[in-house]
Amino acid sequence: xxxxxxxxxxxxxxxxxxxxxRKIAQNIHMGLPINRTDRKAERWRTMLLVALGQKKMxxxxxxxxxxxxxxAAFVITQIxxxxxxxxxxxxxxxxxxxxxxxxxxxxxxxxxxxxxLAFIGTLAFLARRNMLKLPRLNMKELAGWPKQDANxxxxxxxxxxxxxxxxxxxxxxxxxxxxxxxxxxxISSFVGPLFFGSIQDLHTLHLLEQVGWWGHIIMxxxxxxxxxxxxxLHIFMAFPNTFYSKLEPKGQFTNMASVTNEVKLMLxxxxxxxxxxxxxxxxxxxxxxxxxxxxWKNLMDAYSCTECGRCTSACPANATxxxxxxxxxxxxxxxxxVELGDFKRKNGSDSEDGKSLLGxxxxxxxxxxxxxxxxxxxECPVNIDPLSIIIDLRRFLVMEESKxxxxxxxxxxxxxxxxxxxxxxxxERMNWANEE
Amino acid sequence: MSIQxxxxxxxxxxxxxxxxxxxxxxxxxxxxxxxxITKALVKILNHCKVNxxxxxxxxxxxxxxxxxxxxxxxxxxxxxxxxxLLNGYEVKKIVTACPHCFNTLKNEYPELGGNYEVIHHTQxxxxxxxxxxxxxxxxxxxxxxxxxxxxxCYLGRANDVYEAPRDLIEKLDAxxxxxxxxxxxxxxxxxxxxxMFKEAEKGNKEINVERTxxxxxxxxxxxxxxxxxxxxxxxxxxxxxxxxxxxxxMDIAELIANxxxx
Numbered sequence: 001x002x003x004x005x006x007x008x009x010x011x012x013x014x015x016x017x018x019x020x021x022r023k024i025a026q027n028i029h030m031g032l033p034i035n036r037t038d039r040k041a042e043r044w045r046t047m048l049l050v051a052l053g054q055k056k057m058x059x060x061x062x063x064x065x066x067x068x069x070x071x072a073a074f075v076i077t078q079i080x081x082x083x084x085x086x087x088x089x090x091x092x093x094x095x096x097x098x099x100x101x102x103x104x105x106x107x108x109x110x111x112x113x114x115x116x117l118a119f120i121g122t123l124a125f126l127a128r129r130n131m132l133k134l135p136r137l138n139m140k141e142l143a144g145w146p147k148q149d150a151n152x153x154x155x156x157x158x159x160x161x162x163x164x165x166x167x168x169x170x171x172x173x174x175x176x177x178x179x180x181x182x183x184x185x186x187i188s189s190f191v192g193p194l195f196f197g198s199i200q201d202l203h204t205l206h207l208l209e210q211v212g213w214w215g216h217i218i219m220x221x222x223x224x225x226x227x228x229x230x231x232x233l234h235i236f237m238a239f240p241n242t243f244y245s246k247l248e249p250k251g252q253f254t255n256m257a258s259v260t261n262e263v264k265l266m267l268x269x270x271x272x273x274x275x276x277x278x279x280x281x282x283x284x285x286x287x288x289x290x291x292x293x294x295x296w297k298n299l300m301d302a303y304s305c306t307e308c309g310r311c312t313s314a315c316p317a318n319a320t321x322x323x324x325x326x327x328x329x330x331x332x333x334x335x336x337x338v339e340l341g342d343f344k345r346k347n348g349s350d351s352e353d354g355k356s357l358l359g360x361x362x363x364x365x366x367x368x369x370x371x372x373x374x375x376x377x378x379e380c381p382v383n384i385d386p387l388s389i390i391i392d393l394r395r396f397l398v399m400e401e402s403k404x405x406x407x408x409x410x411x412x413x414x415x416x417x418x419x420x421x422x423x424x425x426x427x428e429r430m431n432w433a434n435e436e
Numbered sequence: 437m438s439i440q441x442x443x444x445x446x447x448x449x450x451x452x453x454x455x456x457x458x459x460x461x462x463x464x465x466x467x468x469x470x471x472x473i474t475k476a477l478v479k480i481l482n483h484c485k486v487n488x489x490x491x492x493x494x495x496x497x498x499x500x501x502x503x504x505x506x507x508x509x510x511x512x513x514x515x516x517x518x519x520x521l522l523n524g525y526e527v528k529k530i531v532t533a534c535p536h537c538f539n540t541l542k543n544e545y546p547e548l549g550g551n552y553e554v555i556h557h558t559q560x561x562x563x564x565x566x567x568x569x570x571x572x573x574x575x576x577x578x579x580x581x582x583x584x585x586x587x588x589c590y591l592g593r594a595n596d597v598y599e600a601p602r603d604l605i606e607k608l609d610a611x612x613x614x615x616x617x618x619x620x621x622x623x624x625x626x627x628x629x630x631x632m633f634k635e636a637e638k639g640n641k642e643i644n645v646e647r648t649x650x651x652x653x654x655x656x657x658x659x660x661x662x663x664x665x666x667x668x669x670x671x672x673x674x675x676x677x678x679x680x681x682x683x684x685x686m687d688i689a690e691l692i693a694n695x696x697x698x
Contacts, residue, residue, distance in 0.1 A: 237527040251594025252543035321640030369637040372629030373589040394506030411633035418497030420462040432471040
């Protein structure tokens, strides 16, 4: 009976998770194509260093170490999770113990140590968020759901760890009650007797172990299915997102090939103005108004963001009180993508809801505050590129709507008229050589 | 006194071709402060007998501020005209004292048909010193001085050039002091992304003031830069704190020209 319940629970959880992953993939595919499959070796190296190795986290060592504890515990605990799956489906008890013997004790002890470190890390993160009120974790774009989301994840992690120690601790206490010799797991052989030592009844201890076991797996399934609705999705997205990183120099902005064709026509007196443009030459619009005008990588970036705010805390515009926050740009992009994706699934892929990323989510004032300094891009621990979204939105404003701050109109006119952003005649360009 | 400098057209007419083109840039051509940087670099190039030329009146904006402002049309008009000119002169190598021109020429021209080896002037000067073509005089100009280097975003983060300018400062008889935010963490001066040409959006502080505070905190006597726009912003920042007497803002080329008695 228990095996059946476990089987159904497992299937349902993975099924629902797969259902949501499919939605995420669909949403990302709303974006425009961009080639990010070149330079494979460099891509694998970037992923190993930045996602697996967390290289960029270590620019801030203390949170990096705390984060590493949580991350390592999460990765290693998967071994125990596999055992839970085997035990749950076959009805065995600690299936790996028989084959592995002493190594099993070492392995579980190792997991337990990491779990304790993760526990400390989680508490520290909760304190940092709610008591120390770290500025970047308490900005206005985090008010409401994002803040709850962050705390909920941390609380779920605490419950998860508590379940592990209830399970292992009760098991240890029961064994010690029977034979004076337990498994010898490094932490729970002490924690078990400490919490459950007063219980002299084997049945209750077994029940407690079961509660821990079921609690653990239920939490894992809950957590897994919570991820697609949460910023915490970065634990998966960090890997593809770093693999598909921009590898060109950060200062290199994308070239708009569609513009090149038109400009060449303008510059070339022999061009045939009536020649049919290549089918792919003319985009639906210049620049981006909505998420469907961004590339799939921009959209993947949005799903990879865990709202840590390192981008925003490094942003010169944000630091001087301007409206721009690169983190908000990413959150807006994600929220708009989810909204539009849901709408299109309901009303057909050609349907439009009359809203857009620019206008309904992001304002012109935010976009014009950007100095394109790349600090946000540099800071992001999972290689998100908020700047390319900002520039694509600017391109739409300027090229489609002619909404340019008036001083910039002057600058652009000067470039077009006299080849310099200021009003100087080209004939004066060499004057410096003859001036004192 | 006029300064000795030849144009590409000039050279071509006499059947010569330079080893390197000096791309002066709009700031270097028209901005009074930046013109001094241009002249300092030309003095260094002449002193080292570098076979170089400028485009002179044929030079035109690279299109950088237009591209950052979102106007790809204006950018590509400029880029394609410049590329036609550069390719016509068969230019292979370019040096520039402006990180914005540097970034655009190096990274954004290739896709439009302009392929050149592009270096920043700090890299060229470093090379001139390392190959023994330029020697710094022991004139004590910078003795006991503290110099801090402000990383231009389009040189540093955008193109990963952090060491050439620092290497040059270390060659001076001065102490290099770093700001709390430097290299990859360097704070923008506030001019990039076409901000140079507009008022800042509403906020509670100017970015150049924030950055100048970083520099003043180091108690440096000189703020060194490698970008004419950073130079303007930092100079204004120093004025904001009324520190013009104590803190000078200078380009690396000027520091080297001084140290080499040019």
